[in-house]
Amino acid sequence: MYELARGPLMWAATVIFLAGIVYRSIQLYLLTGKKERVLYTATPVKPKDRTPEERKMDFIIAFRHSLLGTHPIMAIISTVFHTFIFIIPIFLLGHNLLIYESWGISLFSLPDGLCDTLTAIFVLIGLFFLLRRLIVPQVRIISTAYDYLVLAITVAPFLTGFFAYHQWFDYKTVIIIHMLVGELMLITIPFTKIGHMVFFFFVRILIGSEHSFWRGSRTW
Amino acid sequence: MVIAEVKPLAxxxxxxxQYKRVLNTGCGGCTAVCLAGGQKxxxxxxxxxxxxxxxxxIPLEISGFTVERQCDMQFNAELDHLVASYDALLSMACGAGVQFLAERYPDKPVLPAVNTTFVGVNKDIGWYEERCQSCGDCVLGITGGICPVTMCAKSLFNGPCGGPQDGHCEVDTDxxxxxxxxxxxxxxxxxxDNILKVFPAREWQNQTQGKLLLEDYKHRYVKETK
Amino acid sequence: MPAGQRKPVDTKKIKALLDQHKGKIQVSLAACASCSLCAESCFLYMGNNRDPHYMPSYKWISSLGTIYRKRGNVDSTFLEKTQDRIWKNCVLCMRCYCPFGIDIPGLIALARGMYRSQGFYGMYPYTAGAPEACGSYTTDESSTQEPGTAGAGTGK
Known part of the structure; x- marks a missing residue:
């Protein structure tokens, strides 16, 4: 089981993950078309030069309307969560050792103790998201079993990894579960709500509003 | 929709x-759509x-509340329980909304925070153009869907003046x-052949305050006027 | 309109509309992380004591989203029950903010088209659930609006 999870399943998961991301990107591209542009034909108007005070005001207002201004706790916690989800698995010593054993190369690794703390924080944030989903009314009303499942899939590899590192429960079983749920997460990223890893970068090009990127250059 | 833009801050x-407590009231209708007077x-x-x-x-306490549309008393009524504790109201609706709000609270100063500019269209984000002067006597059916009242600087009804150059208006070359x-x-x-006949001089109905009573709803108001 | 008088729902029409916009709905549903951060950008949500029913994502997911998940197989009871979410609870001011950039107003407009095709459209003034909000406005001299008739139009 260990060999299966470490070898072929890991390969399958990685391939599905990468192919899924490519598939999603192509799908988004094909579903959309170039947006019709209305050309501004009149004499171009230059925006007025902003005074330093005005610029300061602009910054304050932009900040207050950003997520950091309206939901500071959620914005910080969410940023930490999403940073950790990349940092921990990529720079974990144990993972890098496996890569070294297989290919003879390895990435820079963070100290084990630090990774342990980061993982604990990550799992606690996962718990915070769970409680938020259960308690805050506006999150609860749109939460379905699916949302809880997605959260579970995201946190499970980290929780089991934490158990494995501390050798809690039966190590052999825990490490196999750890590998399986990790692979499950990779596979589900392109096809479930965790797909916002891909959509996050694309969807804003598609909206023609004040929040769009590149003037919303593509449209449905 | 009605297009407006925020007045200069000064x-x-x-x-x-001169007022200490001010309630800034937004409008979720047209001015929200044209980024002039919505919640944001x-x-x-x-x-x-x-x-x-x-x-x-300057001592100022200002708070905000956005209603669905200020041109509708039903929605302005949502402010009833708030207004009493304020010295003045600032309105981010179009001129019609400001006046209707002032009508609802005759004992409070209601002040406009936006300049209402025109009835226009949304060309692109933050880019609006006038299309209608609500003159009350639409000729678009004859003029190929282009309004001579709005789009012609002189609101001419019988062909261009002597001024256009390279297809552009002499008043504004853009x-x-x-x-x-x-x-x-x-x-x-x-x-x-639509524009071969000469249009008679126009009764400029928008010289007086515009009022519109839909035919189907007239029966509701007839008995009131006697 | 009493439920008995409703025409049966034309699921073929709904399915055609769903097919036409399949990509947009599917991707938007998949992209929504149910984070609820769009709530505060809706002035109706803020103005209604933060009632979660006014949250932009709830409005379209619980109407159009549900219809999509059921593949268009909905009955008139469902449409009647959910119509307020896209008509009464939204003015389509297009100012909602989604961290992932989901075109929420576009989806609500899509939902409106779908409901309209089945005869469920916004009936104004909205009397249901807000009995005091309508017909209570009177000017000093004369009432131009009779209380009680303000709801006319809902029965037509």
Whole structure:
């Protein structure tokens, strides 16, 4: 089981993950078309030069309307969560050792103790998201079993990894579960709500509003 | 929709600085859509006012509330329980909304925070153009869907004046001549006979306050007028 | 309109509309992380004591989203029950903010088209659930609006 999870399943998961991301990107591209542009034909108007005070005001207002201004706790916690989800698995010593054993190369690794703390924080944030989903009314009303499942899939590899590192429960079983749920997460990223890893970068090009990127250059 | 733009901050400050507690009321209708007076603009303006007042040492307490549409008393009524504790109301609706709000609270000063500019269209984000002057006697059916009242600087009804150059208006060279556009569109559609006859002089109904009572609803109001 | 008088739902029409916009709905549903951060950008949500029913994502997910998940197989009871979410609870001011950039107003407009095709459209003034909000406005001299008739139009 260990060999299966470490070898072929890991390969399958990685391939599905990468192919899924490519598939999603192509799908988004094909579903959309170039947006019709209305050309501004009149004499171009230059925006007025902003005074330093005005610029300061602009910054304050932009900040207050950003997520950091309206939901500071959620914005910080969410940023930490999403940073950790990349940092921990990529720079974990144990993972890098496996890569070294297989290919003879390895990435820079963070100290084990630090990774342990980061993982604990990550799992606690996962718990915070769970409680938020259960308690805050506006999150609860749109939460379905699916949302809880997605959260579970995201946190499970980290929780089991934490158990494995501390050798809690039966190590052999825990490490196999750890590998399986990790692979499950990779596979589900392109096809479930965790797909916002891909959509996050694309969807804003598609909206023609004040929040769009590149003037919303593509449209449905 | 009705297009508006936020007044310069100094002008708004001048209007409200004698009042201590001010309620800034946004409108979720047209002015929200044209980024002039929705909830976000209420927040933005309040932040700006707060900061400037702090700098200039003017005591001001300002809060915000956005209603669905200020041109509808049903929605303005949502403010009833709030208004009493304020010295003045600032409105981010169009001129119609400001007046209707002032009508609802005749004992409170109601001050405009936006300049209502025109009835227009959303060309692209933050780019609006006038299309209608609500003159009350639409001729678009004859003029190929191009309004001579709005699009012609002189609101001419019988062909272009002597001024257009290279298809552009002599008043504003950025604007294409409405009548040349009308001619070309009608020609392409084979409807040129539309503009062969001379239009009689116009009764400019919008010289008086515009009022519209839909035929189907007239029966409701007839008995009131006697 | 009493439920008995409703025409049966034309699921073929709904399915055609769903097919036409399949990509947009599917991707938007998949992209929504149910984070609820769009709530505060809706002035109706803020103005209604933060009632979660006014949250932009709830409005379209619980109407159009549900219809999509059921593949268009909905009955008139469902449409009647959910119509307020896209008509009464939204003015389509297009100012909602989604961290992932989901075109929420576009989806609500899509939902409106779908409901309209089945005869469920916004009936104004909205009397249901807000009995005091309508017909209570009177001017000093004369009432131009009779209380009680303000709801006319709902029965037509």
């Amino acid at each position: 002008e708004i400050l001048e209007l409200i600085k 603009e209420v927040d933005t303006l309040n932040t700006k006012l707060e900061l400037s007042c702090r700098e200039q040492k 604007t294409p001549c409405a009548w040349i556009n009308i001619y070309e569109r009608l020609k392409a559609q084979g409807r040129l």
